[in-house]
Amino acid sequence: MNHIQKGLVFLLCTIISLLYKVDLSAQTVVDSLKRVLVQPGLTPEEQVLTRLKLSRALLSTNRKEALANAQVALSMSRSLKDSKYAAQSHSSLVSLMYGQEDVKRVRLQLDSAFTLAEQSGDPYTLENVWYRKGWLENRIGKPHDAVKSFQQALKFGEKQPPNSYATSIYYNLSAVYGDWDDLENQSRYAFASLDAAKRFPDPDDICNAYQAIATSYEHRFAGDSSARNLLDSSLYYNRLAIQYYLENKNRISFPSVLGILALNTANLYAEYFPRSYRDSAQHYLRIAKEIGVATDQQEIIASSYGMQSSFELADGHYDAAAGLLLSGLHTLQQSPTPDNSLMAHFMSSLSEVAEKKGDLPAALSYAREHSKYYAAAFDAEKMAIAKKLEAQYQAQQKEQELISLQEKAAFNKKLNIAYVILIVACILALLFLFRSYHFRLKSTIQQQALLEKEKQDAILQVRLKEEEAKTLELEKQEAALQAQLQSEAAARLQVEQQLMQAQKEQLQKDLLAGTLQVEQKNELLQTLQAKLQEKSGDRNLIGQISRMIDQDRRLDEDFETSKTELENIHPEFFTRLQEKAGNSLTRLDLKHCSYISMGLSTKEISSRMGVAPKSILMSRYRIKQKLGLGKDEGLDAYLMTVAS
Structure with a gap:
């Protein structure tokens, strides 16, 4: 393969790589989609999808x-x-903004697409x-991650x-x-x-x-130049693609693909076949040149000229x-x-031709232009490598931040579980201490009541013995x-009988008084026991404990239900507004502008800001x-x- 042909192969690789980066477009498809947009009765959903299709169709001709x-x-x-x-709109902006915006902003579009898609x-x-x-x-130099993402995409598309x-x-x-x-894969x-x-028959x-x-x-x-059947198969599918294009050219969205296929076929004939096949190569070069002129693809036209020059150079x-x-x-x-x-x-090839013609000054001039x-x-390649490395660094940094956030979230989750376990343990401990205290208090009260009763019984027995002794003494x-x-006389006997009667009544009174005193003591003990039993079920104590538990529960609920409103406004939004307004916008004005840019209605904004809708209208005018x-x-x- 000579110097010119190697350059053309490089060009083919460049053009083919462009196919990976752009969607297909054509004027006829653009006109058709524009006609759809002006049709009456088109729903908002249909308008969004039609505009996304139109943006893909315009990508290669009018990116703006x-x-x-x-x-x-x-x-x-x-x-x-x-x-x-x-989500589909953000996803479309990823391919449209790539190459013109920094990768960080492109990734923000992708992150938004993921959030909305989920x-x-x-x-x-x-x-x-x-x-x-x-x-x-794949564009930022992470093909292994790209393969994983493609496989994940295929999983979602299995049942669709x-x-x-x-196909893509x-x-x-x-x-x-x-x-x-990896030729097998x-x-x-x-x-x-x-x-x-073929299952989704799109010509492109x-x-x-x-x-x-x-x-x-x-x-x-x-990899195996002896297997000529592989070369024949490559030519077969190239010719098959060209034939399919010619049969369906009115439905093809990207006509320049034929130029690429024709160049590739001509290159195969030029590189691997003898000079007798030059007519075949020239035939496909003419096709490539015609398509390049029709689609305004200067690289394809130039490549056709370059490959033809290699034939002329080989013939002297x-x-x-x-x-x-x-x-x-x-x-x-x-x-x-x-x-x-x-x-x-091209400058290198011109220098080579001038050198062979003996025109050394021209060869030197072309060599300088080549340099x-x-x-x-x-320099452009170094810049592209630097951007790719920066994109990789940003991606790795973001992944590290994501991992750190995940670890922090896991730690907070474990910490919350530990707090819950600790609170439950404290509550159980308090319940155990309360029941233990209640049991001990009840036991102590019972023991005191038993001792008091025994003491009263002993006092009564002593009094009874004293009374018995008195009775014996009187007898x-x-x-x-x-x-x-x-x-003595009967009168004396009567007096004695009266005296005995008096003593008997006094003894009955003493016995009655003792009995009443015992009953009063028993009632006092029963009342004290009832009061203590009532105190063991004191609702104030239980209410205090319940309020402590409710207070802890509310603190948990408040902690778990706290929220922070996220503003999805990019940092330059407020700067641009202040520049436009001469730094005259207040913080409330900026907040109002952010809600409008988020697509909220006047009623929604008034609800969020806690003011009447009429005040919102006045603020909008101001x-x-x-x-x-x-x-x-x-x-x-x-x-x-401004927000976009």
């Missing part, structure tokens, strides 16, 4: 308009109940965002109807394994891409699948080779952003008196004056523009 349509779709999706539409729970939307995650990871995402996932997986020289996923494309997907299979056969042939036609190279160089210079690597390649473009390409005195007074907006300029539309 594509981005504007995606942002309008995002603004409209915020008012829809189903969050899947907002809220919706829609498998198709989850397949979408996981595919987009793998797509982004056939869709274009499955298999196509990207085939490319990743091709970069890893590259071929397997290429055929899986074709199978998925089928062409891409044929191209992926042709590339896999080409890689396998490069130096002037013709130089003329073709200059035509290709002129074509590249017409591009708004010519590829420095390709420009350096200039090569240095620019090298003795009475017997003595009876013996002494036997001789903010509009501070921002210097005209009567025909809407505050909502302006804030949406």
Whole structure:
């Protein structure tokens, strides 16, 4: 393979890699989608999906308009109940913003897409965002993570109807394994891409699948050049893709794919076949050039000139080779952003041709131009590597932060469990101490009551013995008196009988008084025992303990139910507003602006800010004056523009 052909192979790889990065578009598809948008009766959901399709169709021709349509779709999706539409809008912005915005802002779009997709729970939307995650990871140099994300996307798509995402996932997986020289998996996923494309018959997907299979056969042939059947298979699928394109060109969204396929086929003939097959190579170069002119693809046109120049150079036609190279160089210079690597390649080829012609000054001049473009390409490559490394660093840093937050959350969860266990243990300990104290108090009261009763019994027994002794003494005195007074008269006997009666009554009174005193003591003991029993069930004590438990429970509930309102407004939003208003906006005005940009209605804003809707309308008028907006300029539309 000569120097020019190697450069063309590099160009082919560059163009093919672009296929991984952009969605397909065409003017006819754009016109069709624009006609759909103006149809009456189109629901908001249908408008969002149509604008997302239009943004993908405009990506390769008008990125600015594509981005504007995606942002309008995002603004409209915020008012829809189903969050899947907002998730798909954020996912679309990932591919639209990549390359023009820093990776950190692109990742914010992806994070928003994931959050909204998980809220919706829609498998198709989850397949979408996981595919987009793998797509982004592959762009920032993390192919292993990309493969995992693609596999996760396929899991969500298993039970879904056939869709274009499955084809794109298999196509990207085939490319990743091709970069890893895993030819078996590259071929397997290429055929899986074709199978998925046929189940969801999209012409662009089928062409891409044929191209992926042709590339896999080409890689396998490069590893074993003796297996010519692999080369024939690569040519077969390239020609099959071209034939399919020609049969369905009115349905193809990206006509330049034919130019890539034609260049690839011409390169195979030029590199692996003898000179007698040059006509075949020239045939496919003409196809590539025609498609490049029709689709305004300067790289394809220039590559066609470069490959033709290699044929002229091999035949010794130096002037013709130089003329073709200059035509290709002129074509590249017409591009708004010519590829420095390709420009350096053309300068190198021109220097080689001039040297062979003997024109050393021209060769030196071209060599200097080659050095200039090569240095620019090298600087651009270093910048791209630096951005990729920065993106990897940011991704790793974010993963570390996520791991740290997960560990912190796990620790807090364990700490909360420990607190709950400790509180339960304290409550059980208090209950145990209370029951133990109650049991001991009851036992002590019973023992005191028993001792008091025994003491009273002993006192009564002593008194009874004293009374018995008194009775015996009286009986003795009475017997003595009876013996002494036997001789007295009946009057004396009567007096003695009265005296005995009096003594008997006094004794009854004493016995009655003792009995009443015992009953009064018993009643006092019973009352004391009842009071103590009532105190053991004292509701105040139980109420105090209950209030302590309720207070602890409320503290737990307050801790577990605390919330923080999250404002999803990017940091430059308030800065831009203050610059527009000359730093005249108050904190309340800024808060009002943030709610409007979030898509909240006047009623919702008044509820959140705790004021009447009329006050919100007055505040909106005041903010509009501070921002210097005209009567025909809407505050909502302006804030949406600043927020995006």
